[in-house]
Amino acid sequence: xxxxxxxxxxxxxxxxxxxYMQPHTIDIVISRSHFGxxxxxxxxxxxxxxxxxPGPGNVEHCLNINDIKRDDPLLVTLVxxxxxxxESLKVVTIPADIxxxxxxxxxxxxxxxxxxxWR
Numbered sequence: 001x002x003x004x005x006x007x008x009x010x011x012x013x014x015x016x017x018x019x020y021m022q023p024h025t026i027d028i029v030i031s032r033s034h035f036g037x038x039x040x041x042x043x044x045x046x047x048x049x050x051x052x053x054p055g056p057g058n059v060e061h062c063l064n065i066n067d068i069k070r071d072d073p074l075l076v077t078l079v080x081x082x083x084x085x086x087e088s089l090k091v092v093t094i095p096a097d098i099x100x101x102x103x104x105x106x107x108x109x110x111x112x113x114x115x116x117x118w119r
Contacts, residue, residue, distance in 0.1 A: 024096040027076045028111050033088030036107040039065055043082045050074055070102060 031037040039047075044065065047053075051074065053063050068075055076091055083089050092111050094100060099114040 025093045026071050026096045027073075027091050027093050028071045028100070028102070029075055029079050030070065030090055030092060030102060030109040030111060031088060031104070031107060032090045032109070034107040035088065036104075037065065037109065038088070039079075040083060040086070043078050046078055046082060047074060050078075 029037075044063070047068070048063060079086075079089050079091060094111060100111050101114050102109050103112050104110070
């Protein structure tokens, strides 16, 4: 025997706002310049200090910026604050459940969903 629960109009109204859950998202930093992904030395220095990454006197050598995960929340925060006037960097927001990768043409990057390929 199947039992159906029929909601009255008052119950439906009280549930509004609870039925739709905002999807979880992640932010990713990409380059929108043909010169590739580059950070200002001050941003690199701030990143190294926050992550406690030791480096020699020249802050640009404290880490290889290609080793930074582009969805690192600290990187996203630093780009939004310290690089906000830098038009060559952009933060894109995607659903968190996407298997993603960064692709580029001539240094200009975009985020795309990964997929399987057979050849």
